[in-house]
Amino acid sequence: MSHVSDKISEADLEMIREVAQAFVAKELTAKIARQAEAGNWAAASALWREVADLGWVGLMAPDAFGAEGLPAVTLIAQELGTAAFPMPYAETAAFVVPMLARYNDGSLDGLIDAVKMGRQLVALAMPASGFPTTAASCARPLLEDNAGGTPWVAEHLERADAVLIPLEAKDGLALALVHRPATGWGGNNNPDIANNAFVTLDWAAVAQGETRLLGQGNLGWVDLEAALDVLRTVIAAQVVGLSRAALELAVSYAKEREAFGTMIGSFQAVQQRLAEAYMENTAARLLVADAALAPTAAAVAMASIQACEAGRKCTFTAQQIWAGMGYTLEVDVQLFFRRARARQLLLGSPWHQREKVWDEAAQQGWAA
Template identity: 70%
Template sequence: MNTNMGKLVQADNAITDSDLELIREVARGFVAKEMTTKTARQAEQGDWTAATGAWKAIAELGWIGLMSPDAYGVDGLPAVAMIADELAMAAFPMPFAETAAFVVPLLAKFNDGSLDDLISSVTSGRELVAIALPAGGLPRNKDECALSSLQANIGGNPWVAEHLARATAVLIPVQDGKGVALALVHRPAAGWGGISNPDLANNAYLTLDWASLAQGEKIVISPDNWTWADLEEAFDVLRTVLAAQVVGLSRAALEMAVSYAKERQAFGASIGSFQAVQQRLADAYMENVAARLLVADAAISRTSASVAMASIQVAEGARKCTFTAQQIWAGMGYTLETDVQLFFRRARARQLLLGSPWQQRESVWHQAAQQKWAV
């Protein structure tokens, strides 16, 4: 693989370790040069100008389409996870994980030629396709998917979609006969409707207005024989990249803690020289490293058990890193004037999409039990 002004160009062979190192180097340099937490702060206040500008730059680098068939396909997951980790160091608010790891691969997978223009617009950063989800997070089984007749969802459990206000279409997992499907709904002429419903990180969620949604053009893009297991596999790919984001957010909080511990003085010395502070920082660092390694393994192996184990460790690492950072910053760590709270809130919000650690432990146990009885 070669680069053109930092743009990653598809090679004929599969992605290699040297490719991944180059991608990380380019991503780290891009974030250091082009991004600050000011972008996320502006977005939380409703100004998405800087965020959308950075999004177009990311698209020009080719990162949004890394998992399309024209690039690396599913083998591009380690690269996408790595980029998500680096973008999270600046708390980047645009939906990189959702777009690069879910929307683009699935639109491309089921494209019969009619979606060519939409896929091109998404990968070039000109359009967004949002993902609709239950308000409680990713669906955990077929019955938690929406009803395929969109108006039939009126009065049921609330669903939300992030970045819907800027999206030209929304992708909705729906029940379809005995299986599941993906419904692609284009923006209705009268608009999406819906009510603003920001989460812990002030992400731009809207509660879906099913009546308005039903007025848009609906296309079922997945095949008739698609099962819950197929959709769950696609969600696991998304979880892997979401987990990578949490790793990056946690690492950023930890680096802020280390930097502040070197500066803050107590009893005539920097608090970073105190053994108790050093131990807390070291423990948090080890948790973060373990999380990053497990995410890297999940991105390569792509098994539900590896994704679940990574999610468990990511949750623990995020708790340790962000809480440690806030405590070292003391009262300032809980105020809006510092960025520590920004990383804490965004790590927590992303973590909730992974599912609870108890759910993930159940998934690991289920996989282990299946392997035992298979033997």
């Protein structure tokens, strides 16, 4: 039996993939995402607890696979993406749980267990433009001092019991773990293009919550950037899943829609576009798998770039094949289009990602 790492084998990963596919086929449909977009989170929240019961939220915890669980998390994220699952699996499994565990002195055991079991939710705050790109783009240490500056948002804050905020500290960086204030989080709903449940932070209200600094003196920008790259890898996997679902919708409709008395799927031009989209998605899936094994800055950047390309190609092709219907709310093509775009924005700009690839290539060239 071949092993991906000391803790997980290829057989383990294949079993996880099969279980995830079966779970999505039985429990998840795009209807869940549609209900959430309309403000009804009951079904999504119930399924979140089922996801937690399967142990998927805590795969990267020390008592599971730890950092070596990233390949498994990316596989699950990809399958959940095929149903546009609206709960924050990537953020929770790939960032919140590992970072809480990394800086746990024992006092966070209860919170970590509650998150892993789906009983509590910890949101991740970020600038409205996306994840921090430098230490200077993190929040100021006195939370009240952030009022009036760059707006920050957190997804699922209304349902969250706590929020993690990357901020500057005396000795580098830290993660502020802020528990829900007695008076509530405040803030205004600020949904993105996929109607995801982002809320703008009300810093005055947030500052009233019980706050604890994690990693102070031990967390530098290199560490935070690496942790965010792990998260980007899982987000890229979600984009691959969303893209695959859009492509499957396109293939299915190409077998049904007729033009000039024949199915459009028989036209060479349509077949070529579908084949190109499939190749882009396959390339993204393979690059994400590579990044999950070794999430270096360049590997994650290449996976992010290709995931964005696959998202663009697959969703645009699906919309074209569905013609005018592909742009209406009645069919699911637009759902995967919007959610793929929203997730892509968290991967960073393509030029920023290309710079990471060029930097590593240049360093390897100089080393040689």
